[in-house]
Amino acid sequence: MAARARKRFIICVLLGLGLGGAFSLALNFGYFSPLDNIQNLVTDAILFRSRDGLTADKVVMMPIDEPSVTAFKEQYGRVFSWPRTLHAQALKNLADAGARVVVYDILFDAPGCPATVPRPCPEDKTFADAMDYARQKPGGGVQIILATVGSPPEPSALLPGENIKYQDTIPPIAELSEHASALGHVHPYVDPDGSVRRMPLVATMKGVDVNGLPLQAAASYLRRPKAVDQSGPGYLYFAGRPVPVDSHGLAIVNFLGKPSHLTKEIGPGPVASVSFADVVKGTFDRDKVKDKIVFVGLTAIGFADDYFAPTSVSGAKMTGVEIHAQTAEMLLRSAYLAPQTTQSTIAIILGLTLMAGVVLPFFPPVLGSVGILLVFFLYIVANIWHGTQAEGVMGRAETFTVWNNVFPGAALLTAYLGVILYRVVFEQAEARATRGVMGKYLSPAVMTEVLKDPDHLELGGVKRDMTVLFSDIRGFTSVSEKMDPQDLVAFLNEFLTEMTNIVYVQAGVLDKYMGDCIMAFWGAPLIQENHAMLGVRTGYDMVKRLHQLQVIWMARGLPKLNVGVGINSGPMTVGNVGSTMRFDYTVMGDSVNLGSRVEGVNKEYGTNIIVTEYTHAIVKDKWVCRYLDLIAVKGKKEPTAIYEVFHPVDEEPEGALKRPDGFLEGWDEAIRLYRAQQFDTAKAHFEALLDLYADDGPTMVYIERCGLMAEGPPGEYWDGVFVMTHK
Secondary structure, three states, X not given: OOHHHHHHHHHHHHHHHHHHHHXXXXXXXXXXXXXXXXXXXHHHHHHOOOOOOOOOOOEEEEEEOHHHHHHHHHHHOOHHHOOHHHHXXXXXHHHHOOOOEEEEOOOOOOOOOOOOOOOOOHHHHHHHHHHHHHHOOOOOOOEEEEXXXXXXXXXXXXXXXXXXXXXXXXXXXXXXXXXXXXXXXXXXXXXXXXXXXEEEOEXXXXXXXXXXXXXXXXXXXXXXXXXXXXXXOOEEEEOOEEEEOOOOOEEEOOOOOOOHHHHHHHOOOOOOEOOHHHXXXXXXXXHHOOOOEEEEEEOOOOOOOXXXXXXXXXXXXXXXXXXXXXXXXXXXXXXXXXXXXXXXXHHHHHHHHHHHHHHHHHOOHHHHHHHHHHHHHHHHHHHHHHHOOOHHHHHOOEEEEEOOOOHHHHHHHHHHHHHHHHHHHHHHHHOOHHHHHHHHHOOHHHHHHHHHOHHHHOOEEEEEEEEEEEEEEOOHHHHHHOOOHHHHHHHHHHHHHHHHHHHHHOOOEEEEEEOOEEEEEEOOOXXXXXXXXXXHHHHHHHHHHHHHHHHHHHHOOOOOOOEEEEEEEEEEEEEEEEOOOOEEEEEEXXXXXXXXXXXXXXXXXXXXXXXXXXXHHHHOOOEEEEEEEEEEOOOOOOOXXXXXXXXXXXXXXXXXXXXXXXXXXXXHHHHHHHHOOOHHHHHHHHHHHHHHOOOOHHHHHHHHHHHHXXXXXXXXXXXXXXXXOOO
């Protein structure tokens, strides 16, 4: 494979995987809600649109419907002013008919009597007595579940593994809740398009987990004291079987069919019902409720809480009470819908996008497009076929996996478009000669920014906090005098290449070569918050690599080079400086000049890496350094503290960068004595340090300096500043 073709192949593969990774992150963290909405609509169409003929076996509804409103309106007025004696009579009749569980999707959160009537309210007592009557029926009695409401929702986003949360709860009044078998929350989960597809089987209210009406109803039907055996990520155990849920305890509702209250318009629905008015009057079909769960709720137009459901037809909504009933039926049948796992979906996404990146580089764009679109078509067909198998699940106890139909297909098309766009547009641009030319005189970081916006080539500058590094070969003049010019250039090029690579690895900008000196900086054109750390790491890696090269060069008979590195951080002006015909992207300012000066200070102390106090203040927690001196460099009046860098705190030092145990502690004490003008004692301490490490340049400097200071003390006004007389 030719170099150009190989490059194209690698870029296309990486582009495909990159786009696949982006879709995977969006899927995992829910960043792309429009695709989630499309996924919901596609799943609705595949799984539910054709459902018909399925009926509920365990649940029925007792709706407060239009006939009920009409029947009692003249005597009792609006439905909300009806006496609770009606509910009491209906409950007794249901109990006598053999109902097994009665579930109220109605909130009894206020007394049934006006405020002028003293508590306990006779209406509530009558209803409570009816509950006791129903619960005490022979054969285990009737289980009665009342509704509780959470309000308002928690304002903060839910973490994975947390249930839907509510800050407060609105329970039924105590006069009724004390006579109920259990309470259940009534909240469905409404998607952004107004549809209910999932139900929170458990919600957290005021820090307490509360079962949903469907889950509590199913548990009461099975006479299970605990609705939830155990739970964990992706499942909830009920009746010995795992119910698939998402990370917030939401279960996909396996709807039986269309809304049941539309019987007159579109034919019988999946859930049978007995009108509230008929039950109160005792004129209902008792066989319909025998051994069933009866869900009681408002369905009359203008009173019902209703929602769009995947099985809605002609814009008709499904009442909340039926959503609860169909969810309970699903739980009792153990006929579950499980979302495809995120891991398997991501695997499909990455597989499809990788295929786009692998196939398209080897074929002409038209032929490659036909192949990818054929794969996309086959993927759609497979999803439709799979979805048609879901209807049979309601007839048997099993879990059906709902495939993610949209994210993999969208990722494949996006990867296809991305690779094609690269081949058509960017490969042509890559062929331009200017790109190759720019790479020869601009650093990669600058070149990237310039290619994004050619206006970067205009003259101008900005001021920002940055770090600059200067590196210079020690004694290069004497080395150059002993070598043939061609050998010298090759030797210098080898050295500069090695050092420049280190600058690039640490995301630095190579400013310029000044003979044998390298100037680099960090913090522009891209803002790098860790510019000081990158600069110090570059200087450290330069010295470390140089020690390795010294061994190689000596084996080849080449001179042993040594370098000094100076680093400073602070405000600098960065931009294009020069004329309208030619300019350089560089940095300027006092902070730059100080960095250049401290590089030269290495010669005075026999060190390799010196940083100023400004850089040291940033990196001191991550790098082992020692205080060297307080100096006034040539050209600056204000003194600057300088430090020698040894090695990172979390790395074991080696070779010339290593000091014996106790050396740095002894150094700090010797410096303290020196600054206290106890020069004889300080000299003795420095001489002891020299016994520990014989080649330490700063120690030898201070031994000589302490001898001179002892002979001619500087006096009480001495500030400890050492004035540099040359660069």
